[in-house]
Each structure stands twice: as structure tokens, then as C-alpha cells.
Amino acid sequence: MVETPAITPAEKSLSPDISFDKTHGNHQPAIPGSSLALASLVTVAATSCGGGGGAGGASQTSSAISSTAPSSSIASSSSASALPGSSSTSLSSQPASTSSSSSSSVAPLPVISEAEAARFLLQAQFTATNEEIAAVKAVGYEAWLNTKFNAPIDQTGAQWLTANGHATPKHDGNYFNPVFGDWMAWNQLFTGTGQVRKRLALALSEFFVVSLSPIDGFWPPMLIAGYWDLLNAKAFDNFRNLLEDISLNPAMGFFLNTKGNLKEDVASGRQPDENYAREIMQLFSIGLYELNLNGTVKTSGGNPIETYVQSDITNLARVFTGYDWDYSKVTQQSGFESYPVPSPEFTSGRMKFDANKHSKLAVSFLGTNIPANTSGAEALRIALDALFNHANTGPFFCKQMIQRLVTSNPSPDYVERVSTVFNNNGSGVRGDLKAVWRAILTDTEARGAITGDISGKLREPIVRLTQIARTFNVSSTNGKWEIYDLSNADWGLGQAPLRSPSVFNFFRPGYVPPNTVLAQQALLAPEFQLHNETSTAGYINFMSNFIKDGYSDVKPSVSILESLVLDINALVAWLNLHLTANQLSAATLELIKTALDKTSLTNPDPATAKSNRLYAAILLVVACPEYLIQK
Template identity: 55%
Template sequence: MTHAHEASDAALAAPLHARTASSLSPADAAPTASDSAGAPWLKLSAAAAASAALAACGGGEAEAEAPQALKQADNAPRMPLLGDMGGSGSFRSDQAASRTPTPDELMDWAEMVFPQYFDSHQATVTSGTLVFRYYGGTRNYLGVYQGNVVVLGPPTNNAVVNVGALASFGDAVFSSGRPLNDQDAARFLLQAGFAATTQDIATVRSIGFDAWLNSQFNAPIGISGWEWLNQRGYAAVDNSTAYYDNTYPGDCMIWSQLMTSPDGLRKRVALALSEIFVVSLSGLDFNWRSHAIAHYWDTLVFHSFGNFRNLLQDVSLNPAMGYYLNTRGNQKENTATGRQPDENYAREVMQLMSIGLVMLNIDGTVRRDGAGQPIESYSQSDVTNLARVFTGYDYNQSLNQQGTVPGTTRTVPNTAFTRLPMSLNASLHSNLAVNFLGATIPANTPGAAALATAMDTLFYHGNVAPFICKQLIQRLVTSNPSPAYVARVATVFNNNGASVRGDMKAVVRAILLDDEARSSEGLKQPGFGKLREPMLRLVQWGRTFNISSNFGSWKIGDTSSASSRLGQSPLRSPSVFNFFRPGYVPPSTALAQSGAVAPEFQLVNESSVGGYLNYIQGVIRNGIYVNAPDLPNNGSNGNNGYDIKALYTHEMVLVVDPDALVARINLLMCAGQLSAATVKLIADAIKATPVTAASTDAVKLNRIASAIFLVMASAEYLIQK
């Protein structure tokens, strides 16, 4: 390896000295060549530099040897060099930091902020307690030795400079607001949305986390699920198709929304909300049930970045929820017959959608009485009283136009009622006083006012912030957030900084930008992360590899079968308690012994594991077979075939390079989190079948599909960190 002329060294060092001169004392200045005779400043000779650089670049050595000068780092004086390289003059490495970065995080950050000094590098080298990288383009070394950040290269006259304690760089590293590398960007995108494409990664690296979130918050919602059904012809009244009696149009709608919507963050949050405010398409049995679930989905989408108070009320008046939990047609008490208001929704809106079963601290931990027992958050009396508020409501038929089904005597309403809030019939509404959760709604209070008071009482309850925020963290980031993480997000729910409570944008931002979500420490912790839900795996595959439906059918269907499909299908929970409970613990496991929870594991059994693998293997290779993709109905015609497929355009370019192919899939699907052993295992497996540029497309596709399948079957993919 050759070196640039000494004049180039001086030119490189000049900007550094110019920036440090005004802010550093003479004692802090970088050592000169004359200092190199002293033991702490062993100047790196040209031969040593060449040898170390060659080793660091993999030039015939199994592991690079640390230069002798770097090994003297513990004796080197401290100076705030990196901060002054940035030119701001404000960062001092001796300031306190909230979190200590890892050596890799520190070096990734330095490369991003100071590319003129730390350009492309080879692998990180570990030599005893020294961790470092060599940058061949600028001939600089950057490392961490015994907890201190050290630099060596032309800007320091090839002498070791102790920049400061690694711990003191936390604020600088983590306040940059940008991913430190492609893997960091992909990890963020997989928490914040459904997939991480190369374009997405480049964008978030360019503009940073906060700007990316703002772009998603401001992105247009796009076509609603309800309108999509109409555009596809699902509002037609015909006895042969009977869309008004079928649920499969609702499946097509939600898969289209999840696979194609450009506002991925909004749809991801809406899907998380659908697992808290549960309405299941499988439990709806009335006219235009698919349109009803579509509008329910649209309601969750609309409020994903709105205010929780409005979400709570609109869900309560939604016709799909009204049918599902019995507020539709719920009537006041009748002393003559003994009839009492139905209590189903009153119970579930407290237990599942707002305050939970027991009293909570702001950090989500359980409040206990003097005997150490959990304190219940509500009583049966609270349920009975609140149920009176939800009486007198029914479908709003003000825009109803009855039509006769051609060829029959049956009449059906139009679809308008499915997206109108339920209306109140005052004569069927209870006029009794309501006393619940310490609030009183006086007797004879009008129904709308009673509902508003009830919603406010729930909204301002102290449990709402930790109860809802913890579940959103579980859906987006990790099953076992620390109490401190929950408290930080719940505090934002209570006050977004502008005295606004329930700001969902602020909550989502707090969840995704929290240190616990962004820190690489979670990658090392066995208890961090979550099992990827089966439906999210399918959506991730589709969005990652540019899935399309040639005829726009999106007839993926109900994927609830555990033995032959995913064992989970969006908006088709088996009950109001979702597919899994937030506190589920797999019995007789190490998780149970540790006290950790693993909600998504409630879906896992022998049948579901085999069903997922068999289903996804065929989907990856062939796509999804659809009957009559050109028609909205479930008929059959000459267009039957694999209408829904991935393109694999970029993967085809890499197909003859198995290592590069697996590396790409690892980045996009796993944020680079597959271990070296797993990467090698998969690469070796697909190398077993030779593929060349002259191979047929079918042979090439087999290799691509095999690589993706092996990744999606691996434990390191299934657990998202």
C-alpha cells in the first residue's frame, strides 16, 4: 500500500488545526512530530502503517493486528477532537450523556458526521480491549480502548489522541437524528411500517428519523377501504354474487390497503389499533358487512394520527362495533319485563380499550393495596351504570334507499348506513342516573351529553396513557418494554408538550424515537423484541419484493387457517380479545420463569408452524393463485392463475452471487440481524444448486425463492428486534 505525499498530510490536517485553534488550549493541541519520540506518542512509521492497513483490509491476515501506537492509547492525553472536527465548536467530549454508545455506534456516527476523515472501512477489528477501524482513503484510525475514544492518523501527526470517554459521546451520537448505517435505517423502518426497501433506507438516512416521520404524518391517506370496494364493484346488488351477504370482499379490501398504501406508518398504526379496538369480520352478520368493516378500518386509519378522545367516541358509535358488541339495538331498562341494558360494550370499552382491569402507575406497573393485591380499576356497578349510556343507538338509515334484489322478492338497503355513526332514539335511551369511575351523569341527561361525559371520564382516567401506550409499544417495538420506556411514552400521551392530551402523532413519535427503540443494546438482549405476527410477515414479503396484483383483485382471502395458511388474517380476530392477549406467557417455558410476556406466541403451535412454512414457501416461489382475478366475485374463468406475484427484479441481478443475494435479503427482511452463522448456512444451501447467467429464469427464481424462504423460516427473522 502506498502513501500520499507529506504535503497531502499537511493539507488534510490544516482544517483540523484551524478549527481547534480557537477552542483548545495549547496543552490540548494535537502533538507535533517532535512529540513522537516520547513513549506515549509512538509515531506510526510508514512501514507499520502499511502493514496495519494491509491487515485491516484483509491482506493475508486472519485478523488485523492493532498498531503499536494505538496500544498506547491509555497513556495519551485527552482532547475533544471529534467535536471540533465537526466545526460546531460546541460539543465537548467531557459532557454528561444519557446513554453510552457501543464502539460500532460511535464509529458509524463518526463516519456519517465526518466522512472527510473517516471514509469507507473494512470490518471492525478487535484486539484485546481495543476495538478499531482503519480508513484506507484517509489513513486514519478510529477506535475505543478501555472505554476511551482514540484517533490516530495524519490530522494528529500520526500520534494517538485520546478524544474522551466513550460514555460522554452518547448525546452527540444519539442526537444526530439519523440512522448510523443501512441496518439502523432498516430496523427503524420495520418498526415504523411494514417493510424496508432500498429507497426507503436511502430516504431515512438522507433526511433523518424525525423528518421521515413528518413526511408520513403529512402523507395523504389515499383511497379509503370503503371507496375501494365501490370501485371494484362490490356495491352491486345481484343475487348471483350477493356481496351484501359476503365477507370475502372485506378480505380483498384489507389486503389491498396493507400491500399497496403509500402511507405505511399510518396503516401500521391503524393495524395495531385494530388489535386493541377489535371488530372481527368473522363476527359480523348483517347486510353489507364488508362495507361495514371497511368503514371501521377507515375510522382507525383516520384517527391513527389524530386524538385518542375522538377515536374512542367514533369507535363507540361505529355501526360495525355497534353490531359486534351489542350497542346497536341496545334498549333502556324495562321494569315490567325485567329487561336491563346490555353490558357487553360497557365492559369491553373499559377492560380492553381504555383503562384495563387493574389500576396502573404511569410506567404501566400494577398498583397494589396494603395487602399487596392488585387494585381493580372498575367494579360490576361501574359496568351496569355505564351500560345505560349506550342505550337507544341503532343504524342511521337517514340515507337509506331500499332496493329489490333482481329476480327475487328480497329487499336490501344501500351501503350508506355502514359509514354513518349510529343514531340515537331518545325514547329507547335510559334516563336513569349514571355513576361510574367516580363520575356522575344526572338522571334525564340527554343521550349525546351523557355519551360525551362518559367518553371524557374514560379519556381522562389515569390508566389510559400507560394501558394504551404499552400495547402500542408491544405492537410496534418490543413485547417487554421497560417501565421507564412506558412512562416516557405515557407522559407524552398525557401532555404532548403543548398541553394536549391524547395526541396520537406525539405518541407514535415518542414510541419510535425512544432510546429503548433506537439503541443497538436491544439487539444483544434476549428479552428485547417480539415475534413477528404471521400476517405482518406476508405483508413485509409483499412490500419488500414489489408485489402486484395484475388485475387489481387482491384476492388473498381469509388466511386464518393455522394448518394450511397463516393462522391469522387481518380484521378477523377469533374474538374481541384479539388473536392474543398482551400479557400472554407461553406455559412451561424459560419466558414464564423469567416473568417476561410473549403475546404473539399465543398463535404458535405445531399446526401453525407447519402451516406457515408450507403456505409461505409456495407463495414466495409462485405467488397467490386467484380465481377470476378480472372479476370481483369468487367465480372461475379462463383468467384463473397466479394474479398476485412478487417481481424480484433486483434479486435477479444478484442471483449468480449467492453471498450478495443473501446479504440483500438479510438487510431488507431482517435489518441485517441474521448471525454470520445463519447467513453462511443459507448461502451454502443455495450454492448447492449451481446457477449461472445462462441459467433459465425458472432456475434463477428457484434460488431467489429458496433464499427468501430460508430467511423467513429462521428464528433470527421471526424474532424482530
């Protein structure tokens, strides 16, 4: 189980977005030791761009990566700012029978360029293929999103594990081995048609964090698959439903100690474990400080107003007692070592509730009162309703989802527009996730012209690798998808799906690289917590090997580029559109073309030489600052 020590209000960080504290011990992610300026951070990667040049590319991103107010003349099918909404807590949390549009007005379909379509696609999912670009141009942003919202779920993670024999006990101890969870996670990201669902599930997994790393005992891969499948299943549902499901999920129960959490015992002095009660408030719903609808912090006398105190945690912890894994449908299978192995049914669904182990004491937190002797189900409903309807929940959640998908520094107006949609989707429904995703991805600030050089965010390593894998039709030669935990920055990516080092994700939403231009301008750069000299070198080396030779049994194919190998201009233009949405500067394009023009097509043999040119072209693009910074 994963413990997070108690935190008193006086110890909380003063940043509204920093969801961690030194008092949390091992849960605190490691901060890179580098104190580089931002220009140095990005130009380390640029040394591989254009055969050692890259000054042109670096100049585009060296100042900051925030969002500026875009032009109001936006080519978008609608604007989230036109949505009605209020912060009323009496709104329904049930999705409307039909997914509401973010605007009731009828407007002519805007003309969308290839680059605009590609930019939208790379925010909404992982890739921008010719077919997808054409589809977005043909129907517009909202209609395209609606088709994805209504698409069925692909093969789930648990189904993949089962189909590949990883849910049946074997003498090699597969029921203890977590690596099959890694194989499952990468397979889920690299394959299937439901890219939007999986991209948003990945974003949710970095908000509602559960990590495979500390899970032990029987069937860690199936436990993490059950959690991943839950995020996929609920990605287009309602925040309230998702909050309840993650609270009762078996993997979450292990990770944050609701599994086996017992009521108080006067004789022994035992008290309910407070871990989940703290994190559901601090990280999964309301945050540390009271927020305005636009995400800015409310203050009193110049100090931020705290959302909760220790007594709120202590009281809320009583609600999360009496839960444990459900072994009622488990078959104990013998013949493996000296002990029976349970079948993995307990890894999915919800934990089982035992009323005899549940606290009967009254609960009082955040102004909500739950009478003594309230049933477990009713106490849970009241508590989750209180968190769901809290004024902080919309802006706290929405700002972080904007950061994951669009920009590290959304304007307060952007946050307010999306938070308004969270509070009311236009049909009286609060927490409609479809409406939230639509508001984020079609907002004027997401779809507007890129103005200045301080917009966007650093692409996460997971997203980079998944984009390359999907764009170049990755396949597994033996069907095993043997990609392991790549979170080691020395030789891997410094990040891996469902492998967070703590409940605080790989990076904090309020992280600012110290001693940089970003710090001077008080701008956020969450993903830069993963970025330093070591991780940059590790990333470039890893991608160089992956593009050319793959990883284990998994390898991409460059066949889609073979017809362009003799036309460097066309080759670079294709990569620029599909990988960056035409965001490489003229100077960077020229550097890449010059480097590729110097590659031989005859040595050691024509076929190998042509492939090497294609490998080099891809690597040069993915090492450039203008690729690394997604705008």
C-alpha cells in the same frame, strides 16, 4: 351480535396485561396445546433455515424475547425521556396546531447507518426499501415520521370496494358475502403509499378489536371497511376522538351490541346490554387493574387494585342505549330475490341516536356522576371524558402499542416515558397520537443498540406476509386481490386482518408460553400464542407457495433480485438488510449461503433454476428465528 358474559371482580385475571377471562366463554382465544420450551418453538422454523441447520440462528433467540435496558449513547434525533408531561386530567384533548416535537432542544442530526434506518422502518411500517432507507438517513427519524404524519390518505377500503363493484347489489348475493372484506383488507395492506398509517391502523385494530367473522346481514364487507377506514383516518388524531368514533361506529355497534341497545323496561325486566360498557373499560381504555404511570400494577395488601366493579358496568351501560344503524339515507333496491336490498350508506359514519330508546336514569361509575335526564350526547361526552382522563388510560394503551411495534417486554421506564407523552405532548395536549407514535419509535429503548439476546418480539404473521408482498412488488393479475381469511393455522397463517376470533384479538398482551424459558423468567410473548408446531409448519408451507406461485390472482415478483442471482454473498446481504435490518447472525448467513450454493442453475432450465434460487433464498430468510424475532 357478539356477547361477552358478565365478569365479576373476583373472577378477573391477576395479570395486568391479560385482557380476557374464562368467564367470557367463546371470546377466549384458543391457547396452543403445545408446552414447548422457547428454543423448541423457534427451532422448528429453523429446520428450514440453511437446508436443515439453523442452530446458529436458534441460539440467538432461545432464551427470551424481552427488552433490556439499552445503552444511553443512542444515535437518535431526540429522546422521549426528555419530554415534559404530567398526569393532569385537565389537559386539552385537541391536537396542537402544529405537531409537537418530542424535544425542544436543538441537536445535530445523528449519523444513521443503513441497518439502523432499516430497523426503524421495519418497526414504523412494513418494508425497508433502498429509497426509504436513504430518506431516513438523510433527514432523521422524526423528520421522516413527520412527512408520513402529514401525508394524505390513500384510497380507502370503502372506495376500493365501491370501485370494484362490491358496493352495488348483484344477483350473486355480494351484499351478504364477507369474503370481499378479506380482499379489501389484504389490498389495503399490500398496496398504497401510506405504510406508516396502515401499520399503525393495524396495531389499533388489535387494541380496538372488531372482527368481520361474526358480522352478518347486509354488507359485511362495507361495514368492516368503514371500521378500517376509521382507524386509518384517526391514526394520527387524538385518542379521545378515536374513542368516541369507535364507540359510535356501525361495525362496532354490531360486534359489541350497542346497535339496537334499548333502555331498561320495568314491566319486562329488560336491562341495557352491558357488553360494550364492559369492554370499553376492560379492553379499550383503563384495563382491569390500577396502574402506575410505568405500567406496573398498583397493589393493596399484596393484591392488585381493581379499576371497576359490576355496578360501574351496569351504570355505564345506560350511556350506550338508543343507538342503531342509520338508514335515513339508504335506498331500498328491488329486483334481488324476494326482498329489497338496502344501499350501503349505513355502513359508514356514526350510528343514529333515538332519544326515546335511551335510558334517562342517572349514571354513576368510576366516581363520575351523570344526572338523570341528561341528553344522550352529553352523557356520552361525560362518560368518554372520564375514561379518557383516567390515570390508567395512558399506560394501558401505550404499553400495548409498544408491544405491537417494538418489544414484548418494554422496561417500566420506557412505558413511563411514552405514557408521559400521552398525558401531555409538551404543548398541554393529552392523547395526541402523533406524539405517542413518535415517542414509541424514537425512544432510546427502540433506537438503542441491541444488547443481549432477550429483546424484541415475534413478528405477527400478517406483518410477515405484508412485508414480503410489498418488498417484492406484489400484484393482482385480475385486480381482484382474491386473498381470503388466512387465520387457519393448518394451511394459512393462523392470523388475518380484521378476522380476530374474539374481542380479545388473536393473542393476549399478557400471554406467556407455558413451560418455557419465558415462563421461568416471567416474560411476556403475546404473539407466541399463535406459534406452535402446527402454525410453524403451516407458515413455512404457505410462504413457500406464496413466494413462488403467489396466492390465487396475487403474486410477488423477484425481479428486483435477478441481478444478484449469481452472487450469493450479495443476494443474502440484500435480503439480510431489507428483511431483517442486518440481524442474521454470521452462522445463519453461512448456513443460508451454503444451502444456496448447492442449488443448480442449469436444471431443469437456466431461467427456472435461477428463479428457484431466489425463491429459496427468500424462504430461508423468512424461516429463520432471527427473522421471526424482530428486534
